[in-house]
Amino acid sequence: MADLFTILAVTAGAVLFLAGTVGLLRFPGTLARLHALTKVDNLGLGLVVLGLMPQMGFLAAAKMLAVWLLVQLSGAIVTQILARSVRGGGER
Amino acid sequence: MSAALLFWLAGSGLIGLSVYGLIVNPHPLCKLLALNLLGSGVFLLFGVIARRGASAGLGGDPVPQALVITGIVVAFSATAIAVALLLRLHTEAGEASIDEEDGQP
Amino acid sequence: METGFDIALALLLLCVGGWSVIARNMMTAVIVFIAYGLLLSLAWVRLHAIDVSLTEAAIGSGATGLLMVIAAHKVAGDTKRVVQLSRGFHVLAAVFAALVAVGIAALAFVLPGEPSSLAAPVLERLPDSGLGNPVAGVLFVFRSFDTLLEKVVLLLALIGVWALARDADWGGVPGLRLFRERHSVLTLLARTLPPIGFVFAIYMTWAGADVPGGAFQGGTVLAAMWILVMVAGVRRPPRISSPPLRLAIVAGPVVFLAIGFLGFLAPGAFLAYPEGFAKPLIVAMETALTLSIAVILGLLIAGPPKGEDAP
Numbered sequence: 094m095a096d097l098f099t100i101l102a103v104t105a106g107a108v109l110f111l112a113g114t115v116g117l118l119r120f121p122g123t124l125a126r127l128h129a130l131t132k133v134d135n136l137g138l139g140l141v142v143l144g145l146m147p148q149m150g151f152l153a154a155a156k157m158l159a160v161w162l163l164v165q166l167s168g169a170i171v172t173q174i175l176a177r178s179v180r181g182g183g184e185r
Numbered sequence: 186m187s188a189a190l191l192f193w194l195a196g197s198g199l200i201g202l203s204v205y206g207l208i209v210n211p212h213p214l215c216k217l218l219a220l221n222l223l224g225s226g227v228f229l230l231f232g233v234i235a236r237r238g239a240s241a242g243l244g245g246d247p248v249p250q251a252l253v254i255t256g257i258v259v260a261f262s263a264t265a266i267a268v269a270l271l272l273r274l275h276t277e278a279g280e281a282s283i284d285e286e287d288g289q290p
Numbered sequence: 291m292e293t294g295f296d297i298a299l300a301l302l303l304l305c306v307g308g309w310s311v312i313a314r315n316m317m318t319a320v321i322v323f324i325a326y327g328l329l330l331s332l333a334w335v336r337l338h339a340i341d342v343s344l345t346e347a348a349i350g351s352g353a354t355g356l357l358m359v360i361a362a363h364k365v366a367g368d369t370k371r372v373v374q375l376s377r378g379f380h381v382l383a384a385v386f387a388a389l390v391a392v393g394i395a396a397l398a399f400v401l402p403g404e405p406s407s408l409a410a411p412v413l414e415r416l417p418d419s420g421l422g423n424p425v426a427g428v429l430f431v432f433r434s435f436d437t438l439l440e441k442v443v444l445l446l447a448l449i450g451v452w453a454l455a456r457d458a459d460w461g462g463v464p465g466l467r468l469f470r471e472r473h474s475v476l477t478l479l480a481r482t483l484p485p486i487g488f489v490f491a492i493y494m495t496w497a498g499a500d501v502p503g504g505a506f507q508g509g510t511v512l513a514a515m516w517i518l519v520m521v522a523g524v525r526r527p528p529r530i531s532s533p534p535l536r537l538a539i540v541a542g543p544v545v546f547l548a549i550g551f552l553g554f555l556a557p558g559a560f561l562a563y564p565e566g567f568a569k570p571l572i573v574a575m576e577t578a579l580t581l582s583i584a585v586i587l588g589l590l591i592a593g594p595p596k597g598e599d600a601p
Contacts, residue, residue: 170478192300198307201392232334232342236338237401247427251425251436253339254506264357266447268357
C-alpha cells in the first residue's frame, strides 16, 4: 500500500518536473518561464517528498519536509525578485 | 559497465572539453571557468580512484576523498584571487582582456 | 536501473559541462556552470563520497558560482568585442583536446588490477581519535598538516584579494554592492533565513565528527547567510581594518597552530594529540575553523575594499 502510494506520488512529481522543465525551455518570456518553474518547486518537489515519506523513518521524513519548506521560502522569494526585475526597476 | 569506469570516462571527457574551452575562449573569465571545469574533471578521476579502493566496509578510500575536499577549497581560493585580479584589470583598462596586439578593434 | 541512472548522469554532466564551455553569453556560461556543479555533487554521491558531495555543492558550485556571477555581471560589456579565431585554429584545439581526453580515458584500462586502499588502516586507527567519520579522521588526524596549510592558503588568498585594493581604499568596506535599492522581499529572506542557517551550520559542524559534514560545509553555510545579509543591505559589510573581524579571520589557523605546538609537549610531535584528548581538541579546532572559514569565504566573495564613489 505504502509502496503503491510512493510510486504514484513520485511519478506524478516526476511528470510535473518534466512538464516544468519543458516549459522552462520552451515558454517565451521570463515571466512565463517563472510560472512554469514555480510549479516544479512547489508541487513537483512536494509530491516527491510526500511520496518518499512513508519509506523513511520519522526523523528523515521531518528533514525532507524541512527541505521542502526551505525550497518554498527561497523559491517564492527568488521568483518575486526575478519577476520584479523583469517588470523594470523593482520598487523604489 | 561499472559506475566507476563510467565516471572515469565522464571525467576524461570533461577534461577534454575544458582544455578546448581554455584554448579557444578569448575572455579571461571564460578561461577561468574552463579551468574550474578542468579541476572538477580531475577531482572526478580522484573520486573514481577512491571508489576503486572501497574496502573494509567503506564505500570508498577516505584518503583521496579528503584530498579532493582540500583540493576544492584550494581551487576556490585560487579562483577568488583570479576574479579579483580580473576585476581590477577591468576597472583599470575598461575591459578585461589579455591580448595586447588585437586589443584595439 | 542504477546503471541507467549513472549513464544518464554522466551524459548530462558532459552535455552541461560542454554547454558552459561553448555558451556565447558569459552570464549563461556561469549559470550553466552552477547547474553543472550541482549535477557533479550528485555524481559524488554515486561514488559514495558524501563529504565531497557536500563540499562540491557548497564551495565548488555555490561559492565559486557566486564569485563568477558577480564577475560576469561586472564585465558583461566585454562580450561585444569577440576575438575572431580562424576555423583551422578551432579544429586544431578540438583535436588536441580530444587527444587529451582519449589519452586519459585510456588510462582507465591500464590501471593496476588490484586497487590499493588505505581504508582498512584508517578504520583501524580511527577509534583512537574518537571520531566516527573516516574522512574527518583523515582531514584532522592523519593528514592534519594538509588541512592546516589549506587554511593558510585561504588566508593568503584573502590577503591577495585585499592587496588589490587602491591605496586610498585600504582598510575600508568591501565593494559588494549588488542591490543599490532596498528590496523588501530580499530583506524578508535575509531576516528569516539566517537563524535557520545558523542552527543548520552548527549542526553540520558538530555532526561532521561522526557523519558526513564538518567545518568546511558548516562554515560555507554560515558564509552564505552572511553574504545574504550583506547583499540585502540589512547589515553593511564591516571595514576590513576592524580588529574583531581580523581576530575572527585568524582564530581558526591560530587555534590549529596552538594545538599543533601543544603536541610537542604531550606526545612529543607537531600536530599529535595527547592520548584521550583527541576528540575535544578536534572539536575546539573545528569550532574556531568554522568561524574563520565563514568570515574568510564571505570576505573573499565580497571582494577588495572599495571607496564610496568608485563604481
